[in-house]
Amino acid sequence: MNLFRKYYYGDYDSMKGNSGEPANTNDKSSGAPEWPLFEIFIRSKQGLDHKHVGSLHAADAQMAVENARDVYTRRQEGVSIWVVESKHIHASNPDEAESFYEPANDKVYRHPTFYDLPDEVDHM
Amino acid sequence: MAVQNFEQIFQQKIDDDIRIEPKDWMPEKYRQTLIRQISQHAHSEIVGMLPEGSWISRAPSLKRKQILVAKVQDEAGHGLYLYSAAETLGISRDEMIEQLHSGKAKYSSIFNYPTITWADMGAIGWLVDGAAIMNQVPLCRASYGPYSRAMIRVCKEESFHQRQGFEALLVLSKGTAEQKAMVQDAIDRWWWPSIMMFGPHDAESSNSESSMKWKIKRFSNDELRQRFVDMIAEQVKLLGMTLPDPDLKWNEDTKHYDFGKINWEEFWNVVSGNGPCNKQRLDTRKKAWEEGVWVREAAAAHAEKRKQRVVVKEGIAA
Ligand SMILES: [Fe+2]
Numbered sequence: 001m002n003l004f005r006k007y008y009y010g011d012y013d014s015m016k017g018n019s020g021e022p023a024n025t026n027d028k029s030s031g032a033p034e035w036p037l038f039e040i041f042i043r044s045k046q047g048l049d050h051k052h053v054g055s056l057h058a059a060d061a062q063m064a065v066e067n068a069r070d071v072y073t074r075r076q077e078g079v080s081i082w083v084v085e086s087k088h089i090h091a092s093n094p095d096e097a098e099s100f101y102e103p104a105n106d107k108v109y110r111h112p113t114f115y116d117l118p119d120e121v122d123h124m
Numbered sequence: 125m126a127v128q129n130f131e132q133i134f135q136q137k138i139d140d141d142i143r144i145e146p147k148d149w150m151p152e153k154y155r156q157t158l159i160r161q162i163s164q165h166a167h168s169e170i171v172g173m174l175p176e177g178s179w180i181s182r183a184p185s186l187k188r189k190q191i192l193v194a195k196v197q198d199e200a201g202h203g204l205y206l207y208s209a210a211e212t213l214g215i216s217r218d219e220m221i222e223q224l225h226s227g228k229a230k231y232s233s234i235f236n237y238p239t240i241t242w243a244d245m246g247a248i249g250w251l252v253d254g255a256a257i258m259n260q261v262p263l264c265r266a267s268y269g270p271y272s273r274a275m276i277r278v279c280k281e282e283s284f285h286q287r288q289g290f291e292a293l294l295v296l297s298k299g300t301a302e303q304k305a306m307v308q309d310a311i312d313r314w315w316w317p318s319i320m321m322f323g324p325h326d327a328e329s330s331n332s333e334s335s336m337k338w339k340i341k342r343f344s345n346d347e348l349r350q351r352f353v354d355m356i357a358e359q360v361k362l363l364g365m366t367l368p369d370p371d372l373k374w375n376e377d378t379k380h381y382d383f384g385k386i387n388w389e390e391f392w393n394v395v396s397g398n399g400p401c402n403k404q405r406l407d408t409r410k411k412a413w414e415e416g417v418w419v420r421e422a423a424a425a426h427a428e429k430r431k432q433r434v435v436v437k438e439g440i441a442a
């Protein structure tokens with residue numbers, strides 16, 4: 001394997017040795033603070049719900065919509081996009097899930113399978 | 125509840141194949157392992173744009189240029205999906221970028237090799253993306269929800285990457301003597317680094333055990349590597365080319381290909397920063413970040429202005 005062979009075509013920059021030390025690399029965020037995070041929801045086709053697909057940073061909502069188009073719909077995955085700044089999402093607490101959803105546990109009569117009907121009953 | 129109970133419940137969920145979601149309790153080491161793995165994976169996607177990006181302006185036809193742009197753009201998207209998944213674990217995007225630039229976080233060593241001919245574009249798609257896919261498909265079932273969802277998205281997009289690479293090589297392999305030689309040369313250079321992408325042998329792989337227990341990982345490095353070798357050893361025949369390994373041989377007993385010794389010295393050398401392009405890759409990323417300051421600032425200023433306009437309009441309406 002010619003690991004340290006020097007190449008002179010392709011990957012031009014490093015080969016010509018012009019990769020000087022860039023200035024102030026320790027400057028953490030290079031000044032500006034992070035753009036806010038947005039959650040992205042996409043309707044894949046008319047008639048379906050918008051569905052959460054991921055998130056991205058953007059300067060504002062309009063930029064979030066445009067960037068969401070570029071990353072999440074490059075293969076016609078969507079016909080409509082919603083963006084919501086992540087800090088506006090309110091969520092239930094997973095630690096309380098057991099008690100929170102408990103009321104539904106003992107109500108089997110809410111399901112059609114609870115009811116025994118004679119086989120002769122069609123279309124029900 | 126004691127931490128022990130939390131750990132038990134957590135492991136029970138994993139054993140039952142119930143995904144862990146961002147707000148669920150998780151052991152600190154699980155969180156750290158994921159942050160490390162996902163962010164390094166994200167960095168690999170981003171740095172991985174560079175070796176191919178340098179050929180966009182030199183693609184041999186408009187068709188090939190369009191394909192290459194689309195592929196490189198996909199890799200940017202993969203970086204985004206993965207950075208976002210890592211952010212759900214409580215690390216900021218800026219912190220991750222900082223870790224990449226300072227050298228604290230690694231990225232896949234494969235991107236520290238130069239792309240010196242057009243055939244390298246084909247070899248990267250076929251071998252490098254091929255190896256990546258082999259690693260990534262099992263990650264679609266990783267125990268951490270955001271990671272597995274990101275990987276499903278990535279894998280859907282990856283298969284075109286490998287196919288376009290193989291097809292580009294196939295075209296060249298039917299061309300002139302020079303084109304054929306170029307294909308063989310590219311395979312010769314990319315083969316070994318590609319099979320190193322699966323990481324050290326199982327016996328030397330330090331994080332494997334807990335990653336298996338936590339179902340972040342489902343197959344060992346050597347298992348995946350063997351699958352890859354078996355696949356490529358067959359595909360290379362269709363190109364009428366060979367792999368640069370005199371020990372590569374079908375083994376009737378194991379029903380797998382045997383292959384030669386991997387040069388781990390080279391691997392660790394490249395990991396620790398001494399590959400042919402390590403410095404160039406990092407410098408390019410740092411430069412892009414620093415020279416992009418004004419773009420980020422301008423976008424923020426523009427967003428602020430747009431917000432003011434809305435306020436004024438609403439003020440008039442009210
Ligand atoms: Fe990728």
Ligand SMILES: [Fe+2]
Pocket residue numbers: 199253282285
């Ligand atoms: Fe790819």
